[in-house]
Amino acid sequence: MNGEFFVDTNVLAYVFDTTDPQKNEVSKKIVGEVMSGLAHGVVSNQVLAELFSILSSKSQFKMNKEEARATVNGFIVAKNWRKINYTASTVSKAMRRSAEHGTPLWDALIVETMVENGVYTLLTEDANGFKDCPVKVVNPFKAGAQTPASPA
Secondary structure, three states: OOEEEOOHHHHHHHHOOOOOOHHHHHHHHHHHHHHOOEEEEEHHHHHHHHHHHHHHOOOOOOOOOHHHHHHHHHHOOOOOOEHHHHHHHHHHHHHHHHHHOOOOOHHHHHHHHHHEEEEEOEEEEOOOHHOOOOEEEEOOOOOOOOOOOOOO
């Protein structure tokens, strides 16, 4: 789908983290636009699992496991988020990318999952983990950043 963008775990986590009001506001805008159908967001099963882990284990979120589960399930059932998955072949490609380019394995798995599913824009705070990859990396928290959810 044209205009789709993949949302990394850190962007989703800031929706629930009020310790940085600017990042919280930007993340809420991105997620809100996807939830309302104004933008085309994509997440993977890896990101959803990571989000659950973060929300249920880090003190700034103040969520127990049941609250974190309900929150992540909200993304799982949301019709306006495309959910993509990886396979054993994706893992193999990610391991190769990690070895050849020095990309952290979990970041390489995101990249390979994106490419296999035709998604080529990644919103993440951690641009350093995604060097030398075939996707456009956008840090939505950087001053003046144009995200796919922003007007052109």
